[in-house]
Amino acid sequence: MSIVSENEMIRIIREKAGLSQEDFCDGICSKQALSCIENGKNGVSPITFEIFAQRANMNVKPFPCFADERDYDCYMDLHRADFLIDSWQFDSAYLELEKVENNNFSDNRFYYQKWLMLNCKILVLTEKYDYKNVSDLILEALRVTYPEYRQGTLKRKLLSSIEIELLSMLADAYIGMGENTQASELIEYLEEYLKKIKISVVALFMLSSYVGYLKEKLCLINNDYETLLDHSNRWYKNAVIHHRSIPIFRFASMNAIALYKTGSINEAITMFKEVLAVGSFINSVFVNQCLDYIKSYTDISLAEFDNIIYNQIGFTPKKFRTHYAARLKAGVYSTSDDKIIKFGGILRLLRNRRGLTASKVYTGLCSKSMYSKVENDKALPSVILAKALLERVGITENLFDFFGNDKEFKFLDLKERSASLSIFDEEKAKSIIEEMKSLDISEDKLVNQEIQLLSNIFAPDSKDKTEKFLSIIEETQKDFSFEELGRPLTNTEFAIVQHYIRGLFKTNNEDSIGQGIDICLRLIKYYESLNYDITQYRVNLPMLYMIVAPNLQKQGRAYELESICLKCKTELMQSHIYIKASIIYYWQIYKYTLQSDPALEKEIRSNCYALKLFIKNDIVFRGVRNKVTSIGIQLT
Template sequence: MSILSAGQIIKEARQRAGLTQEALSEDICSTVALSKIENGKLGVSPSTFSLLMEKTGSPREVLPTFKNIDDYNCFRLIKETYNDITHHQLDTAYSHIQEIININYADNKFYRQQTMLLYCWLQYSNCYADSQTLLSIIENALRITKPSISVFDIRDISLSYVEYKGFLLIISILIDCKEFDSSVVLLSEINTFIRNFPSQTRNQHNREIEYIHAITYGKYFYFTGDYSNASDWINKALDIYYSENIDAFLSYELFILAELISLKNSNSKEFSPKFEYFIAAATFKKCAFVNRVVDYAQRTFSNASILSRYHVFKKMFPELSFSEMILSDGLYNIYDKDVITIGRLINHLRKTQGISIDKLCNGICSKSMLSKIENNDLSPSIYVIEALLGRLGVNEKDFTFYGNDEETQYYRLKSNIFVSGHLNNIKQLKKSVSEFAAFANKINNKLVLQQAYCFEAQLCEDKNEAYTLLYDAIKLTYIDFNFENINNYILSWSEYNIINGLLKCIYPAPDIFHTHTAFHKLLSNTDKPPLNNKLFSRCHESTICLFLIFLDINKLFNETIFFIDSMNNQLQYFDPYSLNFALYYYALAKANLGQDDSLIFYSKASIGNSYICNDLEIINHFKKDIYKLTNINI
């Protein structure tokens, strides 16, 4: 088994789409270059690979093969910057953008385009930038791939995911500047594109474009006084948010706007408690737009004076200049000594993190196999690559591995589980898990069996049965597994997930000391490997939620407060459900200790996140708990 080359993948995708090489290469690279890519004579950077695959209507996730280490670092930093902006961590985002500029965008014009647009999203999110300057930078960024484009007329032009987001940012800026005529023209033209998306290519990225477009259209109608149409578009955005598991991007803006529209449609002269809950939640997330919304609310609602308690400190980021430069289109000689293949990437990450071959390959493959992979003498299965990269702190969701028919079936079956689980379709979820388990048993690969055991355990109603499955799963890669030795293990996200499941099975436990120790050891394992903020939250959100339940059951309220205070930066990257959970137990701990300072703020922020999660039951439960402890109505 081996991973297909980029050229093979692109050629097959182009032929399936019925595109000529001339049509596919337009605005991306030369036809000659595309021919060389397909024939395996040129390598292709992830940025270029994504654009070519997107144009064929295929998944645009990338192969982990890079021109050089700068190419990999640019790819990684762009992913992290987008995640930072999504979670309003603008200081970190700005630092990442500076890092990308310092390595000259890895000599790649597509990375430069993405960086320029990310910078504009950052400054726009900070509510502290000159609109004309931002519009000029966005226009220059779009002209990297569309040199003759008019930003006010995009009819009959094929746009990429990155370009769509650039135009949607232009529209948001125009709405803020009350340039309603120009903004509605662009909204209408993008709406035509969206309606014409082929049903087979309505992937996560297309749905994200639809989501941002719906929010922006709702914003346009709100500020032009058409609250009925505004409601329709915002409801469409909410449907996409809940059905597609959209990342937190614009989520707080969406729910605040939804509540404002509801208040306008009901002719309310006062803001609702729900509106304040959303403002509190956005304030905790350090959303800079809060100040503007509070100012607007104070001019609109008679009872809005109390909202003055909500304020987000805005930092002024120095303007960055993006002068014209000639950069490559992301192609390279595949025989160049600096090319980062999958094996070389694993070698680089392993050595950078100071991990020995023995520790990394433990339970995954032999030392001999790992050595051959790192030296490009062996092309391993997708299962081995995923497991190794997972232990090195690489989010496998950033990549798509194109393998043989068996490995393609593996991806399809795993995807079915995630989709049915997200839609909470229990009947379909059970069927999908059963199909995956049958597949795992058929191929008899321990790394796939490990995932199958984990999926099956999640459906178990009996804790003992679930514990047995999970314990068998972790012993497939760590045969000597013991909670006492957690700090000796290099864990992938999948292995973290299994251990979280084991902890869930054993709490509340009579042996409080050992359970407490197990939680601390798992949480302290974070630095092996060093995780970026997105992967940290993915690994540890469930661990932290379980730990907070454990602390609450055992009345360790001081430790709860200390723990949450020490985790504040990481909490900013949590999804609304996990963040609601953390703030819920933080507020309860303060209430139990009689600490009323900031209790109301954290309680309202927790409730705001609960409304975003549509978890009305926990809201009522929480309000009763706080009132019982403090006589305070939240």
């Protein structure tokens, strides 16, 4: 079945939420414009689609259809900026935000609202800002969708994720200005609202964790250290599970203060060491906030931290000017406009930007004639094929949703569930495989490939199992060869390759391990040569680095290990702190075994503290501790 249009989905979303057109479009567009959208006469920008879906409390990502190329660029630039901010790369984020401003927000006020929100987010993360000025900027952003915003009227409103984040930052600014009653009321409202909404697990955690952090700030102000200890400990453990650095830093610091105030001085010092080590490791401005916490709430001497590496981080936020939002539009456009970029247009745009021929995109996925129809918007593919085609042109994240029949929805849900399975979940895997087969769509080569992959992952280890991964990839990559990587890989194809390499490393055979290393290094070189953006790189390259590094260490291949280590010190790895720290740890240990050095010993100790902040399992960290102890380094 072909994918369903965005217009029909917006109508379905509204009707499922039981909302009238008037309530649904409040603050977004006119009732007449919404009627034209639902009737297919108008289209909407993805950011406008997102706001519609979130207002209806639906966990649905936008449909990939854009008013023009500027619309596409603004959407992706803001997505990259958000990612860069979450990994503390503020200077790079400013470059993306500048692109959006130079494109005049694609004349879309919702892009302007998100742009304002992200600029404010950078200021708030520095923890050193003019609270009154930022609160005024936040209110301006809120009034893009609620021109007459007042805190008392919120209970009658439906909120988008952008609005929730803006309100959280407003509560943060209130705390900074000493308006704790207003902050407390807003925090309480947001906490209750977040219990009712349906968004992705990660998005909900990030929004809820910020509100949780604000509650802890109030505990700190009220000297309620017992509550702070319990609350911060629970949230810190959740943050480690989700592997998100901003909440990890926040809750670990609060936990350290609470430990100190309740008498666990040594534990507090250790926790502060971990935060300082990680913050310095990735040049996060949170180091400065952590040092302020130590000075303001404890009597701990900074001499306690002399055995690790940490530095205050210099950063000056950029000044930005506000714009007249009323001049901007709602991201609604006529479907008869010849500038519209539909699904086929996106494939063509990205294929040309990546320098790919059409055959490199469609081969193994569909026929040449089918792809020609899709790229020229003469036909729509199935949901499963649509996602695979986007992955071939470089969009490997689930940025967009496609809407098809129940079987396709069920298959994609099962595929997502299978991605979170561990090697110990054999029974769950069998159940998912049986459900996939029962959908009766396994004649689709992409579905069949997924079923074969999952079945082989949970088969007993053997040489045949490892070799079978190569036959599975040939479902969509005929005559596949690591010697000559001609076509980009879909997410499933990359997973197959990854499991094949892991199988080679499990053999403990020197030749097989050497073969696995050579394949990994070839893949790394290939991905580094692709003209893809940071969102593509953060999916595949870090995983390849992590797989190959310990095996390079085992084989004593110092030059290649050092090369991987240097790659991990670039901005690319800022969002993969645990992987980055692990790989540098392998290199440091290797160097130290060749020649001990006091400076290197300090680096290793700092890196171990950085790893500990991200390892919730004490048994796992015991392996790290035992390794460094065996070479004569003590973690104190």
